[in-house]
Amino acid sequence: MKIAIIDSGVHPGHPHVGEIAGAVEITLDGEGVDAIDRLGHGTAVAGAIREKAPDAELYAVKVFDRRLAANIGVILRALAWCREHGMDLVNLSLGTENPAHRDSFLRVLGDDLLVVGAAGLLPGSLPGVIGVAPDRACPRDAFRYHAGVFHASPYPRPIPGVPIAHNLQGASFAVANMTGLAARALRNTPRVRILEALIAQAART
Numbered sequence: 001m002k003i004a005i006i007d008s009g010v011h012p013g014h015p016h017v018g019e020i021a022g023a024v025e026i027t028l029d030g031e032g033v034d035a036i037d038r039l040g041h042g043t044a045v046a047g048a049i050r051e052k053a054p055d056a057e058l059y060a061v062k063v064f065d066r067r068l069a070a071n072i073g074v075i076l077r078a079l080a081w082c083r084e085h086g087m088d089l090v091n092l093s094l095g096t097e098n099p100a101h102r103d104s105f106l107r108v109l110g111d112d113l114l115v116v117g118a119a120g121l122l123p124g125s126l127p128g129v130i131g132v133a134p135d136r137a138c139p140r141d142a143f144r145y146h147a148g149v150f151h152a153s154p155y156p157r158p159i160p161g162v163p164i165a166h167n168l169q170g171a172s173f174a175v176a177n178m179t180g181l182a183a184r185a186l187r188n189t190p191r192v193r194i195l196e197a198l199i200a201q202a203a204r205t
Contacts (some may be wrong), residue, residue: 001056001183003049004087006078007042009035010060010069016047016157021057026078028071034089045093045176046108048156052180059087070094072101079108084163088186089114091179093172114191116179118171119149130182130195134174147200152178
């Protein structure tokens with residue numbers, strides 16, 4: 001199972017992450033090797049995914065460096081990299097509200113790239129994308145489905161001694177938790193049936 005994390009990079013060897021299978025920095029000029037996480041965000045996201053999918057091969061696809069913002073062209077290049085390198089699942093916590101980018105996302109996603117993204121944004125609102133919204137009442141090891149949107153806990157793995165309300169939290173970690181849960185489902189479900197399988201699973205819980 002190959003999971004790409006499009007984010008701020010990953011600290012390999014972090015106790016919540018372990019070793020990663022690969023890393024790349026995506027810029028408007030091409031690809032680079034600086035995938036060091038200077039913000040901590042991508043590493044926390046990777047830890048949430050690793051908790052639920054311990055055997056997955058994680059790939060850091062860095063699009064952020066000093067702040068959590070990226071050019072749309074960089075995001076599209078990152079998604080294209082994921083397709084070219086055969087990623088089974090892509091975690092994309094970010095998105096855009098600009099409808100002008102819809103066709104660009106559709107072209108790069110095609111019908112063979114499975115993305116977990118933020119509901120209400122592009123590409124998270126596109127058909128075939130697992131769009132996720134945060135739900136504070138949802139257990140961290142479960143998800144819900146309502147009106148075309150998956151709902152997952154917005155909390156990553158708790159930091160010992162830190163109250164959960166003071167920990168990292170938000171839509172990014174709802175997406176990450178859902179990515180880990182989708183990875184579990186993919187072990188026994190063909191790619192073309194994964195959305196159907198996840199919706200059915202949510203109905204049983």
